[in-house]
Amino acid sequence: MKHGAFNRRNAxxxxxxxxxxxxxxxxxxxxxxxxxxxxxxxxxxxxxxxTAAKYLKRISPGLDVTLVEPAKRYYTCPFTNLYLGGLRExxxxxxxxxxxxxxxxxxxxxxxxxxxxxxxxxVVLEDGSELPWDRLVLSPGIDFRxxxxxxxxxxxxxxxPHAWKAGPQTHLLRxxxxxxxxxxxxxxVAPENPYRCPPGPYERVSMxxxxxxxxxxxxKVLLLDAKDxxxxxxxxQQGWRDNYGDRIEWVGRSDDGRVMRVDADKLEVETxxxxxxxxxxxxVVPPQKAGIIAERAGVTDETGWVPVDPATxxxxxxxxIYVIGDATEAAPMPKSGFVANSQAKAVARAIAAELxxxxxxxxxxxxxxxxxxxxxxxxxxxANVYEVxxxxxxxxxxxxxxxxxxxxxxxxxREAAYAEAWYAAIAxxxxxxxxx
Amino acid sequence: xxxxxxxxLSAPPSGAPHPLRRVIGLFAAILFLAAAAADARWERIPExxxxxxxxxxxxxALELDLPTVTQNGSSVPLTVRFPESRGENETVEALYIFAxxxxxxxxxxxxxxxxxxxxxxxxxxxxNQSQPVVALARTRSxxxxxxxxxxxxxxxxxxxxxxxxxxxxxxxxxxASQRVRTGQLVDVRTLIRHPMETGLRERDDGTVVPERIIQxxxxxxxxxxxxxxxFHRAVSANPYLLFHVDPRTAGGTLELTWTEDTGxxxxxxxxxxxxx
Numbered sequence: 001m002k003h004g005a006f007n008r009r010n011a012x013x014x015x016x017x018x019x020x021x022x023x024x025x026x027x028x029x030x031x032x033x034x035x036x037x038x039x040x041x042x043x044x045x046x047x048x049x050x051t052a053a054k055y056l057k058r059i060s061p062g063l064d065v066t067l068v069e070p071a072k073r074y075y076t077c078p079f080t081n082l083y084l085g086g087l088r089e090x091x092x093x094x095x096x097x098x099x100x101x102x103x104x105x106x107x108x109x110x111x112x113x114x115x116x117x118x119x120x121x122x123v124v125l126e127d128g129s130e131l132p133w134d135r136l137v138l139s140p141g142i143d144f145r146x147x148x149x150x151x152x153x154x155x156x157x158x159x160x161p162h163a164w165k166a167g168p169q170t171h172l173l174r175x176x177x178x179x180x181x182x183x184x185x186x187x188x189v190a191p192e193n194p195y196r197c198p199p200g201p202y203e204r205v206s207m208x209x210x211x212x213x214x215x216x217x218x219x220k221v222l223l224l225d226a227k228d229x230x231x232x233x234x235x236x237q238q239g240w241r242d243n244y245g246d247r248i249e250w251v252g253r254s255d256d257g258r259v260m261r262v263d264a265d266k267l268e269v270e271t272x273x274x275x276x277x278x279x280x281x282x283x284v285v286p287p288q289k290a291g292i293i294a295e296r297a298g299v300t301d302e303t304g305w306v307p308v309d310p311a312t313x314x315x316x317x318x319x320x321i322y323v324i325g326d327a328t329e330a331a332p333m334p335k336s337g338f339v340a341n342s343q344a345k346a347v348a349r350a351i352a353a354e355l356x357x358x359x360x361x362x363x364x365x366x367x368x369x370x371x372x373x374x375x376x377x378x379x380x381x382x383a384n385v386y387e388v389x390x391x392x393x394x395x396x397x398x399x400x401x402x403x404x405x406x407x408x409x410x411x412x413x414r415e416a417a418y419a420e421a422w423y424a425a426i427a428x429x430x431x432x433x434x435x436x
Numbered sequence: 437x438x439x440x441x442x443x444x445l446s447a448p449p450s451g452a453p454h455p456l457r458r459v460i461g462l463f464a465a466i467l468f469l470a471a472a473a474a475d476a477r478w479e480r481i482p483e484x485x486x487x488x489x490x491x492x493x494x495x496x497a498l499e500l501d502l503p504t505v506t507q508n509g510s511s512v513p514l515t516v517r518f519p520e521s522r523g524e525n526e527t528v529e530a531l532y533i534f535a536x537x538x539x540x541x542x543x544x545x546x547x548x549x550x551x552x553x554x555x556x557x558x559x560x561x562x563x564n565q566s567q568p569v570v571a572l573a574r575t576r577s578x579x580x581x582x583x584x585x586x587x588x589x590x591x592x593x594x595x596x597x598x599x600x601x602x603x604x605x606x607x608x609x610x611x612a613s614q615r616v617r618t619g620q621l622v623d624v625r626t627l628i629r630h631p632m633e634t635g636l637r638e639r640d641d642g643t644v645v646p647e648r649i650i651q652x653x654x655x656x657x658x659x660x661x662x663x664x665x666x667f668h669r670a671v672s673a674n675p676y677l678l679f680h681v682d683p684r685t686a687g688g689t690l691e692l693t694w695t696e697d698t699g700x701x702x703x704x705x706x707x708x709x710x711x712x
């Protein structure tokens with residue numbers, strides 16, 4: 001870029017190149033773009049939706065932005081494992097919408113979006129009222145494919161919780177752990193890819209092993225997996241040995257770890273080759289799909305997820321609807337809170353540019369950071385940067401990686417502290433929550 | 437934003453085709469031909485061309501179930517479904533799987549008898565890069581069928597470090613569904629622990645781990661082979677095969693044998709329930 005050519009268009013291009021550009025460019029466009037108007041409705045107030053609403057207003061304060069989210073206080077799925085392990089209070093995972101409303105001027109509607117009128121460009125709420133939009137952002141997270149795993153439906157989840165959405169299910173699992181006799185067996189059933197939070201099942205068994213070590217030392221953890229390889233596998237397995245000896249047993253698909261049937265009444269599962277495992281506490285992470293409102297909008301495909309244009313995250317199956325977060329098919333980006341936050345910023349830029357009549361972002365970029373806490377002073381991470389290459393998303397070569405296999409206890413301990421800092425930072429960026 | 441393909445055309449008052457419509461029809465024809473050519477991937481696989489020996493397969497007749505995107509090229513689930521057959525002559529007797537973007541395109545070959553009821557087959561394969569997976573099948577009457585499916589691979593599957601130790605190698609598992617429903621086939625799941633070394637993997641010292649694979653699999657009933665398979669190095673570690681058996685004609689004990697390229701073999705038996 002030449003000096004003196006720093007106009008709005010170039011500012012937006014610059015913003016697309018990453019976080020630094022965003023902070024800088026966000027200020028650069030404010031003056032001129034604020035005169036533009038347009039109605040944007042964002043459905044879902046999690047990492048994706050709350051971030052999209054906030055950044056739309058930051059980039060173009062003149063936009064009319066409405067966020068639709070049923071919960072007045074939103075509890076994050078990330079760090080629920082730390083609550084289960086006894087490292088965090090549940091309330092510390094809750095976030096409100098005051099900053100979005102008061103500081104950024106987002107209109108926050110606490111209601112459930114029931115339907116999307118695609119041709120009429122309206123979101124229909126459960127009370128029948130309608131919110132018209134020029135651009136729609138869906139950040140609906142996941143829903144479960146009840147019954148796709150034999151014997152596991154919504155009723156079964158009241159006995160064998162999934163705890164894969166923060167809330168009553170998380171509390172149920174915690175109560176079951178507390179009620180379990182010392183010497184009991186906790187079984188976690190992990191699904192085939194893709195699903196929300198790839199390292200989640202492995203962090204969960206780590207935190208439950210920590211709970212057992214401190215409260216029920218004779219208890220065991222069995223992880224039955226539909227996969228043969230998983231995220232940060234070497235690091236997790238090393239961390240399990242270092243912190244919990246042989247308390248955690250992982251059984252991969254080729255060792256008959258794939259569960260085919262669940263009996264929630266008996267707390268039993270049956271594997272592909274016919275082994276029956278009996279649990280005292282049974283935690284089933286079921287097969288998943290995009291949040292149901294994406295289906296109502298008609299933007300999902302036969303996989304149950306939402307195909308998107310990689311550069312803009314506009315849904316391939318609809319005009320003017322953008323989809324972000326866990327609901328999307330965005331591999332190799334994982335379904336993580338950080339990715340949803342990152343995609344939200346890119347979408348906010350894309351929509352702001354489009355409504356301002358500017359060129360699309362030339363080189364959008366995204367990032368992911370996932371911390372997993374194996375023990376209170378033992379953390380590991382994976383990080384990557386993503387770009388569009390030949391029309392497809394890919395990891396920027398050499399951009400990231402995982403924690404080293406060889407590391408000192410002090411290193412692992414620092415990463416556990418960074419994990420807490422990571423949570424505080426992303427919660428502040430997304431909802432404006434100040435660290436306590 | 438308006439996309440060209442959403443623009444509506446109005447016919448001229450005479451009722452004659454709008455000139456643009458003709459142009460669009462021509463485009464449609466070209467697109468159709470392009471799509472047909474895109475499906476004729478076997479033409480670029482010398483092994484497939486040799487196999488067909490001039491025969492023209494029916495494109496799209498085989499249904500391939502594969503993930504659109506996979507993050508683990510070392511174990512990609514594949515299911516092949518055959519078209520519904522009207523009589524035994526239309527059932528499939530031979531099936532060939534190719535991955536032309538791999539270092540060697542052959543993945544697996546299967547020889548099937550009517551005892552399998554023309555039921556679908558599932559396995560797990562290695563894909564080195566994004567590519568089309570191609571299947572060719574021959575029916576008992578000699579017709580050729582084809583199917584293609586594009587798969588995007590974000591992590592290559594051929595030189596992925598193998599985390600297996602060999603301690604459990606050659607341990608087989610097998611299970612047949614014990615529930616028989618009228619008119620339905622029984623599924624038989626088989627797996628053997630095996631590293632399926634591709635011969636492409638290097639050790640830390642730079643030396644290459646030699647190729648070592650399960651080369652063949654056979655299912656016999658009363659001494660008669662009902663299914664045989666030839667595996668190449670693109671079959672994933674711990675070769676998995678799910679096939680079907682017709683319980684009306686082929687219930688009873690199946691003897692299963694896996695044979696390594698070293699000549700070593702392992703076997704197991706599985707009971708398939710019978711149906712009237």
